[in-house]
Amino acid sequence: MEDNRRVSIIISTYSKGRYDDLIDLLGRINSQTYDNMETIIIVDNNKMLYDIIVENIVKNKMFERLDIKVVINTTNVGLSYNRNIGINNSTGDIIAFIDDDAIPDYGWIENIVRTFNINYKEIGAISGYMSPLWRENDNSMHWFPKELFWMVGCSYVMTPDHQCEVERGFGSNMAIKKDTFDKVGLFNEELGVKGNKWVGGEDTDMYLRIKNSGMKIMFTPDAIVFHKIHKSKIGIINLIKRAFNGGFSVAMMKSICKYEIKISTENDYFKKLLFEFYPSKIKNLIIRPSKLVSKQLFTVSVVILSEGLGYLWYKFSR
Numbered sequence: 001m002e003d004n005r006r007v008s009i010i011i012s013t014y015s016k017g018r019y020d021d022l023i024d025l026l027g028r029i030n031s032q033t034y035d036n037m038e039t040i041i042i043v044d045n046n047k048m049l050y051d052i053i054v055e056n057i058v059k060n061k062m063f064e065r066l067d068i069k070v071v072i073n074t075t076n077v078g079l080s081y082n083r084n085i086g087i088n089n090s091t092g093d094i095i096a097f098i099d100d101d102a103i104p105d106y107g108w109i110e111n112i113v114r115t116f117n118i119n120y121k122e123i124g125a126i127s128g129y130m131s132p133l134w135r136e137n138d139n140s141m142h143w144f145p146k147e148l149f150w151m152v153g154c155s156y157v158m159t160p161d162h163q164c165e166v167e168r169g170f171g172s173n174m175a176i177k178k179d180t181f182d183k184v185g186l187f188n189e190e191l192g193v194k195g196n197k198w199v200g201g202e203d204t205d206m207y208l209r210i211k212n213s214g215m216k217i218m219f220t221p222d223a224i225v226f227h228k229i230h231k232s233k234i235g236i237i238n239l240i241k242r243a244f245n246g247g248f249s250v251a252m253m254k255s256i257c258k259y260e261i262k263i264s265t266e267n268d269y270f271k272k273l274l275f276e277f278y279p280s281k282i283k284n285l286i287i288r289p290s291k292l293v294s295k296q297l298f299t300v301s302v303v304i305l306s307e308g309l310g311y312l313w314y315k316f317s318r
Helices: 016-030 047-059 079-088 108-116 146-152 178-184 202-212 236-257 265-287 291-317
Strands: 007-013 037-044 068-073 094-099 102-104 123-134 174-177 216-229
Touching (some): 007 016, 016 037, 016 102, 047 068, 068 079, 079 094, 079 202, 094 178, 108 174, 123 178, 146 236, 146 291, 174 178, 202 216
Parallel strands (some): 037 068
Antiparallel strands (some): 102 216
16 A cells, blocks of 8 residues: 555664664664564674674564664675665665664654655655754753754755755655666765765765656655764864865765756855855844854854865865
8 A cells, every 4th residue: 555655764884882873763763653664774894783783683672563684784885885785675665764873753754655655656755854963961062053054964044844845855864765766776886975984975966866867856844853963073173074075075976977056055055154144143243242153153164165175175186
């Protein structure tokens, strides 16, 4: 039945330090309001972690409701490769992707399936809302401007507040029909995180291929995922590195898949910063000087500069 399509949930994990996060994630999947699911865990080049997961979670049936399959990737060639392993091992009509440090809302899968069923033939992919789950128990991270939430994998000022067709969505809250991959191919393994090398763009590349094939990409705010954010992620050095790599990734992706920046979300985003964020913050700073506003202005400016430098670095280093 169309309202009971099988969903394969793919999780890529690599570190024993994320084991507790994985348990949190599986616990929430176990409590989903939807039943017809399987969970595929891809362990990236970590035999010890693989053995722990198989022994503690699978053999001991830690989550009796879950149909769990664990696969180890012994070659460590990155997130895109892991996801492709998951796709090839899946039996679902719909493939859902989530990070190992994220926690889905109880109705996550149910809302994904419901959105697909609006027009199953025409919709190729769905993404939902990503909410930050601040890990420190104080206000030390709440200064971080929503304009930069995209840097920590969360919904930001360009994220819609209603169900609609979009250009692309988030990689940690992404669902794609299984037969879509037959039409557009698997994830591009030249893109994506590989060990300590952070080159993104694999999610955007996939979304663009789906859209260019004539299928729709839908955003639904009801499919909610909470992303754990530690204070270290919004430290200025880490932000500079991520922004530089982000610009590098955009330039690399543009050379691989002919990504047109002038009509992209990035272009609209920069316009929003230029004509809304900066005028508003500068006005506030003039009327009522504030260290918090100054910090936000400084951080956004450094991020944008770093992303531009990353973009130029790729262009001139080829």
